[in-house]
Amino acid sequence: MLRTDRIFGVVVILAALAYIASAFQIRTSFLSDPMGSKSFPILLGVIAILCGAIMVLKPDDEVEWPSAGAFLKIAFATVTMIGYAYSLKPLGFLLPTAVAAGILSYLIAGRALFAVLAGLGLSAGLFLVFKYALGLGLVAFPKGLF
Amino acid sequence: MDILSNLALGFSIALSPWTLMLAVIGCFLGTIIGALPGLGPSNGVAILIPLTFSLGLDATSALVLLTSVYYGAMYGGRISSILLNIPGDEPALMTTLDGYPMAKAGRAGDALVISGVASFVGAFLATIGLMLLAPLLSRVAYQFGPAEYFALYMLAFCTLGGLASQNQAKAAFAAALGLAIATIGLDNQTGMPRFTFGNLHLMDGVDFLVPLVGLFAVSEVLIYIENQGKSSSLGVKLEKVTIPFRDIGASFGTMIRASFTGFVAGVLPGAGASLGSFLAYMTEKSFAGKNGGFGTGVPRGIAAPEAGNNAAAGGALVPMLTLGVPGSGTTAVLLALLMTLNITPGPTLFTDRPEVVWGLIAALLIANVVLLIMNVPMVKLFVHILSVPPGLLLPGVMMVSFVGIFSLTGSYFDLLLMTGFGVMGYLFRKIGVPTVPIILGILLGGHMEDALRRAMILSDGDVTYLWSSPIAIGLWAAAIIGFIAPMFLRPILKRPDRVID
Amino acid sequence: MNIKTLGLSAVFVVTAGAVSAAECIAPANPGGGWDFTCRQIGKILYDIGQVDSPVQVTNMAGGGGGLAYSTVVNERNDDPDLIVAASQATATRLAQNAFGGATADQVRFVGAIGADPGVIVVAADSPYNNLDDLMNAVKAGEDISFAGGSAAGGFDHLKVLMLAKEAGIDDVRAIKYIGVDGGADAITQTIGGFTTGMTGDISEIVGFIETGEVKAIAILTDERVDSFPDIPTAQEQGYDVTAVNWRGLYVPKGISDERFQEWADKLQAVADSDEWKAAMEANGLAPFTRVGDDFQNWVDGVIADTEELSREIGVIQ
Numbered sequence: 002m003l004r005t006d007r008i009f010g011v012v013v014i015l016a017a018l019a020y021i022a023s024a025f026q027i028r029t030s031f032l033s034d035p036m037g038s039k040s041f042p043i044l045l046g047v048i049a050i051l052c053g054a055i056m057v058l059k060p061d062d063e064v065e066w067p068s069a070g071a072f073l074k075i076a077f078a079t080v081t082m083i084g085y086a087y088s089l090k091p092l093g094f095l096l097p098t099a100v101a102a103g104i105l106s107y108l109i110a111g112r113a114l115f116a117v118l119a120g121l122g123l124s125a126g127l128f129l130v131f132k133y134a135l136g137l138g139l140v141a142f143p144k145g146l147f
Numbered sequence: 148m149d150i151l152s153n154l155a156l157g158f159s160i161a162l163s164p165w166t167l168m169l170a171v172i173g174c175f176l177g178t179i180i181g182a183l184p185g186l187g188p189s190n191g192v193a194i195l196i197p198l199t200f201s202l203g204l205d206a207t208s209a210l211v212l213l214t215s216v217y218y219g220a221m222y223g224g225r226i227s228s229i230l231l232n233i234p235g236d237e238p239a240l241m242t243t244l245d246g247y248p249m250a251k252a253g254r255a256g257d258a259l260v261i262s263g264v265a266s267f268v269g270a271f272l273a274t275i276g277l278m279l280l281a282p283l284l285s286r287v288a289y290q291f292g293p294a295e296y297f298a299l300y301m302l303a304f305c306t307l308g309g310l311a312s313q314n315q316a317k318a319a320f321a322a323a324l325g326l327a328i329a330t331i332g333l334d335n336q337t338g339m340p341r342f343t344f345g346n347l348h349l350m351d352g353v354d355f356l357v358p359l360v361g362l363f364a365v366s367e368v369l370i371y372i373e374n375q376g377k378s379s380s381l382g383v384k385l386e387k388v389t390i391p392f393r394d395i396g397a398s399f400g401t402m403i404r405a406s407f408t409g410f411v412a413g414v415l416p417g418a419g420a421s422l423g424s425f426l427a428y429m430t431e432k433s434f435a436g437k438n439g440g441f442g443t444g445v446p447r448g449i450a451a452p453e454a455g456n457n458a459a460a461g462g463a464l465v466p467m468l469t470l471g472v473p474g475s476g477t478t479a480v481l482l483a484l485l486m487t488l489n490i491t492p493g494p495t496l497f498t499d500r501p502e503v504v505w506g507l508i509a510a511l512l513i514a515n516v517v518l519l520i521m522n523v524p525m526v527k528l529f530v531h532i533l534s535v536p537p538g539l540l541l542p543g544v545m546m547v548s549f550v551g552i553f554s555l556t557g558s559y560f561d562l563l564l565m566t567g568f569g570v571m572g573y574l575f576r577k578i579g580v581p582t583v584p585i586i587l588g589i590l591l592g593g594h595m596e597d598a599l600r601r602a603m604i605l606s607d608g609d610v611t612y613l614w615s616s617p618i619a620i621g622l623w624a625a626a627i628i629g630f631i632a633p634m635f636l637r638p639i640l641k642r643p644d645r646v647i648d
Numbered sequence: 649m650n651i652k653t654l655g656l657s658a659v660f661v662v663t664a665g666a667v668s669a670a671e672c673i674a675p676a677n678p679g680g681g682w683d684f685t686c687r688q689i690g691k692i693l694y695d696i697g698q699v700d701s702p703v704q705v706t707n708m709a710g711g712g713g714g715l716a717y718s719t720v721v722n723e724r725n726d727d728p729d730l731i732v733a734a735s736q737a738t739a740t741r742l743a744q745n746a747f748g749g750a751t752a753d754q755v756r757f758v759g760a761i762g763a764d765p766g767v768i769v770v771a772a773d774s775p776y777n778n779l780d781d782l783m784n785a786v787k788a789g790e791d792i793s794f795a796g797g798s799a800a801g802g803f804d805h806l807k808v809l810m811l812a813k814e815a816g817i818d819d820v821r822a823i824k825y826i827g828v829d830g831g832a833d834a835i836t837q838t839i840g841g842f843t844t845g846m847t848g849d850i851s852e853i854v855g856f857i858e859t860g861e862v863k864a865i866a867i868l869t870d871e872r873v874d875s876f877p878d879i880p881t882a883q884e885q886g887y888d889v890t891a892v893n894w895r896g897l898y899v900p901k902g903i904s905d906e907r908f909q910e911w912a913d914k915l916q917a918v919a920d921s922d923e924w925k926a927a928m929e930a931n932g933l934a935p936f937t938r939v940g941d942d943f944q945n946w947v948d949g950v951i952a953d954t955e956e957l958s959r960e961i962g963v964i965q
Contacts, residue, residue: 034336075573094551124546127547
C-alpha cells in the first residue's frame with residue numbers, strides 16, 4: 002500500500018543523497034582541519050537517509066489531505082506571496098501590500114468587500130506604523146511616480 | 148554590603164522621572180515588537196539604536212530605553228505564542244507547546260497572566276543572579292573549550308528525542324534537516340562557501356528568522372486557509388480575565404527551578420535564551436512525569452519556558468558584560484550599543500565603569516517591575532487581539548512577517564525562501580514532522596559543527612578528546628540519559644504527549 | 649549564528665525622497681570592528697559639522713564583506729553620499745580573491761584613521777615568555793595551538809604563519825589554528841588553557857591585559873605603542889613581521905574626483921578631532937592616518953604584499 006509516509010521517506014532519501022553528493026563538491030583549502038568541510042554534512046546526510054528508510058519501512062497512519070478546492074486555494078495563496086515578494090521592491094509598499102493582503106483575506110474569510118477593505122486598511126495602517134512608530138525607511142510608491 | 152551600595156549607586160543613576168518615562172515607553176514598544184512575528188528582541192533593539200542618537204540621549208538614558216525594549220520584547224514574544232500559536236521570536240517557541248492549548252481551552256487570559264508572572268520571576272531572579280554572580284560566573288566560560296561545547300550541544304539534541312513527536316525518525320530527520328540548513332554558507336574554519344551554489348545571498352547562511360517565520364507564521368496561514376472555519380486555529384474563546392492565583396501558586400516552584408536552569412544556560416555563550424527556555428521546559432516536563440500533562444495546556448508548561456527564557460536573557464548579560472562575548476543575538480546588539488557609547492565590555496568593566504554596570508542592573512530591575520505592572524492589566528487588551536476577525540488579522544500577520552524579513556536584507560530572496568519554508572512547514576505539519584527541531588538545528592548547527600571541528604584540530608583527530616574533562620563527561624552522561632530514558636519510558640507512558648507545532 | 653540576524657538596522661535604506669543624507673555601510677552585523685568604524689565616524693562627522701544630518705548606518709552582513717562590496721560595485725557605483733567601512737580584513741580578502749572575483753580597483757579607498765596593532769598573547773601562567781620560546785617549542789615538536797578571530801588563512805592566522813616563516817618553520821600545519829567567533833572568544837579559550845595562545849588585535853585584549861590574565865609576548869608594529877610600552881615588538885625579537893589592522897573607508901568608484909577629495913578631507917577632520925582621539929584611546933587603537941590618493945597607493949601595496957605572501961605560504965594557489 003502506498004502511503005504518504007512512504008513517498009515522503011523516499012523523497013527524504015533522494016534529497017539526502019543529493020545533499021551528500023553536493024557535499025563532495027565542496028572546495029576545500031589545503032589548510033583544512035582533520036575533519037574538513039565535508040564530514041559533518043555527510044554525517045547528516047547519512048542520518049537523514051536512515052530516518053527516511055525508517056519512514057518507508059514503518060509508515061504512520063495515512064494523512065488526511067485537503068480537498069482539491071482547498072489545495073487550489075493554498076496554491077493560489079502561495080503564488081500571491083511569491084508575487085508579493087517580487088513586487089515589494091520595484092512597486093513600493095502600498096500597492097502590493099493592499100493587493101496581497103486583500104487576496105489573502107478573501108482566501109481566508111471569503112468575503113469580497115471585507116477583503117478589499119482589509120487590504121486597503123492593512124496597507125495604509127501598517128505603512129503608518131512601520132514608517133512613523135518604528136522608523137523603518139519604507140518606500141510608499143514606485144520610484145519616479147511622484 | 149558592597150552589592151547594596153553598588154545598587155544604590157545604580158538606582159541613583161537610573162531612577163528619575165525622565166528615565167522612568169523612557170522605561171515605560173521602552174517596555175511598551177518592546178512588548179509590541181516582541182509580539183509581532185519576525186520582529187524579535189534583537190531587531191527591536193537594533194531598530195531603536197539610531198533612534199537613541201537622533202533623540203540625543205546620554206549613555207544612561209539610552210541604556211535604560213534599550214534594556215526596557217529588550218526585556219519588553221522578551222515578554223512580548225509570548226503573546227503571539229499563546230494566542231496565535233506563532234512564536235514572536237525564537238525563545239518564545241517553547242511557550243506555544245502549552246500556551247496555545249490552554250488558550251484554545253478558553254483560558255487565554257490565565258495563560259497570559261501566568262506567563263507574565265513567570266517572565267517577571269525569571270527576569271527578576273536572573274537580574275539578582277547577575278548582580279551576585281557576574282564577577283564569579285565570568286570564570287565559568289573559561290572552563291568551556293570546544294569539547295565541552297560539543298557535549299553541551301549533544302545534550303540539547305539528545306533531550307530533543309524526549310520532546311519530539313510520536314515518530315522518532317521524523318523528529319531525528321527534522322533535527323538533521325535543521326543542522327543541514329545550518330551548514331549553508333561560509334565554512335567558519337576554512338572560509339570556503341558550502342552549498343551556496345554561487346548565490347551571494349546564501350554566503351552568510353540562512354538567517355534563522357526566515358525559516359522561523361516561514362515554518363510558523365506562513366504555514367499557519369496556509370493551514371487556516373485549508374480549514375477555513377472548521378477546527379479554526381483561532382477558535383480561542385474569550386473569557387473574563389482574572390488573576391489565577393491558584394495556578395500561579397502551584398507553578399511557583401516551577402518558576403524558581405526554571406529560572407535557575409535558564410540562567411545557567413544563558414550564562415554559557417551560544418544559543419542563549421532559546422536553549423534556556425528549551426532546557427527549562429524539558430527539565431520540568433521530566434520532573435512532572437506522566438501525570439504532569441505537559442503539552443496539553445498546563446500552567447506549569449507555560450511557567451517553565453517563560454521563566455527560563457527571561458532568566459536566560461539575564462544570564463546572557465554575564466558573558467557579554469564580563470568577557471565581551473555576546474551569548475545571544477540581542478546581547479550582541481547591546482554590545483554594539485555599549486561600544487558606540489565608548490564602553491568596552493570586558494573583565495575590567497565592573498571595576499572601571501561601575502556606574503555603567505550598576506546603572507544597567509538598576510535599569511533591568513526597573514524595566515521588570517514596569518513590565519509586570521503593565522502586563523497584568525494589559526492582558527485584556529492582548530486578549531482582544533483575538534476578537535479581530537481572522538480575515539484581517541492573518542493577512543496582517545503575513546504582511547508584518549514579510550516586512551520584518553524584508554528589512555533583514557532588503558532582498559526578495561529571503562521572502563521567497565520564507566514562502567518556501569511556509570509551504571514546507573504546511574506539508575510537514577500534515578505529515579507529522581515536528582518543526583521545532585528544525586529551528587533548534589539551525590540555531591545550534593553552526594556552533595555544534597565548529598565546536599567539533601575545533602576539538603578535532605586541537606586533538607589531531609583524537610575522538611576521545613571529546614570526553615576528556617569532568618565537565619564534558621558530565622554533559623555526555625546527561626545527554627545519553629536524556630536520549631535513552633524516553634525509549635524505556637515510552638512503553639510505560641504509552642502515547643507520549645505530542646508536540647503541537 | 650544569532651549574531652548575523654540582527655541586520656534590522658539595515659532597514660532597506662532606499663530613502664523616500666529624503667535629502668541626500670550620507671550613509672555608511674558596515675559590511676557586518678552590529679558589534680564588530682566595521683560597525684564600530686561606521687558608527688564612530690558617522691557620529692563624529694555629524695558632531696563636528698562635516699555633514700548636515702546624522703549619518704545613517706546600514707549593516708549589510710554577508711560573505712565576510714563580499715555582499716556589501718558587490719552591492720557597492722554593481723548597484724551603488726555612482727552614489728556620492730555612500731561610504732563603506734573597511735579594514736585590513738577587506739584588503740586580505742581582496743588579495744585572496746575571497747570576494748568572488750571582485751578586485752580592489754572596483755572601489756576607491758578613501759582613507760584610514762586608526763589602526764589596531766596585531767598581538768600575540770599567551771595565558772599569564774604560560775611557560776612561554778617570548779617569540780623565541782614559542783618557536784623553539786614548535787621546532788621541538790611540542791603541541792602549540794592558536795585561536796584567532798579569522799578563518800584559517802585569514803589575517804589572524806597569517807600573523808602566526810608569518811612569524812613561523814621568520815623562525816624558519818615551513819610546515820604551515822606545525823602550529824595548530826582554530827578560528828573562533830572573534831577576539832574575545834579566542835582569548836577565553838587561551839585563558840581556559842584550551843589553546844597555547846591567541847592571535848588578534850590589541851583592542852581585543854586591552855581589558856584582559858589590565859587584569860593580568862594574559863601576557864602579550866609580541867606586538868606587530870615597527871615601534872612599541874605608547875599605550876602599552878611594556879609589550880615588545882616582534883622586530884626587537886628578531887622577527888621582521890608587522891601587521892596592523894587599519895580602520896578606514898572606501899567609496900564607490902564612480903564618484904567624481906572632487907567628491908573623493910571631499911570625503912578625504914572630512915575623514916581628515918574626523919582624525920583630527922578630540923572625539924576620535926578619545927574613541928581610539930578607549931578602544932586601544934593606535935593613531936594611523938592616511939587619506940586620499942596616498943592611502944589608495946598604500947592599500948594597493950598592502951594588497952599586493954598580502955597576495956604574494958598568501959601564495960608563498962600556500963593559502964591560495
